[in-house]
Amino acid sequence: MLASTSRTAMNDEGRHSVSFDVHRVREDFPILKRRIRGRPLVYLDSAASAQKPKAVLDAMQVAQETIYANVHRGVHTLSQEATDAFEAAREKLRAFINAASADEIIFVRGATEDINLVAATYGRKFLSAGDEIILSELEHHSNIVPWQLLQTEKGIVIKVAPIDDDGNFLLPAFEKLLSPRTRLVAITHVSNALGTVTPVRAIIEAAHRAGAKVLLDGCQAVPHMAVDMQALDVDFYAFSGHKMYGPTGIGVLYGKKELLATMPPYQGGGEMISTVTFAKSTFKEPPHRFEAGTPAIVEAIGLGAAADYLTALGREAVRAHEQALLAYASQRLSALPGLQIVGRAAEKAAIVSFVMEGVHAHDIGTILDRAGIAVRAGHHCAQPLMERLGLAATARASFGLYNTMEDVDALADALKIVREIFA
């Protein structure tokens, strides 16, 4: 077994070493003390939803106990304090992804709503019959279905960039799909099912050269690595709060200010208008134009706390810790007879999908649960990817910053038992 207590890495600025003591970090997550079926919880399902540190839980509770009121509406003190906290959270998220302006941060429910928003506003206004968009074989259903709805409505053409059998995104094949009709490229930054990190810089550069805009689904990237909107020069970037140790019900759509300014509203209602008469309404500037109704106030404050938490730990320290987990898990699982890792891309985030000869993925998940180990089993909302790989389902262990080498050992040992049961 590998040592897992403490490691050093360069911090985000690359200036000095920071230490990452995973056992201390685990103290921040109350739920990790739970026992499941009499065994210590081994939580390997962070790609589905990550656990929350006390800093996030406390920020939400304190907000509700001390400053809670509706935002952007009241002249009274509480409403002003709640508005300040909500807008401070927007600024935290701006800094977290290095957007140029807080006006580029739209709070929505999560990545699914992000992509639906872009399809329903940018897509409806700027795409017409025969225009092409490019997705990839790695996409989550959230980055497929909204475009199919638009296809039905507008007659756009959907092209699909291929991967190889290891799950690598094939850049030259993608470049061949670009044409003068390509209007938008919508690709995942990290595959939820395989962990593949896609070559986003090259994708963005090639798409821009062809005159297309780019939307990245950053749901699985943001928890694992630092992302920089200005360095990427991406047009839209979508992610959910609950996968980056924040609350459910909140996520961020980043959009370049000049693009957002050209887009019509998504939903109509309170807070997104400047004036309303029965004859006509006028709308606020972004981001408020896209935030109709009472927003998820407390959740936004919690998400701001999650961004602070990740930043304080050090994004590079977290990445290095998770890469060590990935390497060890890949090594231990590869050594198990009858087990095959699905997805061996050159660059991966800490996600390991696998199948076991003669054992259904759901049975693997159920037996692991008896050992207190939580993994996801199924198609991972990526049915076209499963079809491409010729699989019905995989089991998936997805690691977070609180996982340890001992967690990997527990998984490998329990998988040996699964094998014995089905031998």
Ligand code: C6P
């Ligand atoms: N993937 C998983 O177990 P929402 O549900 O809106 O927060 O996120 C949707 C989504 C979009 N893109 C990617 C790449 C994702 O991984 C997800 C969510 C979870 O893999 C639940 S299906």
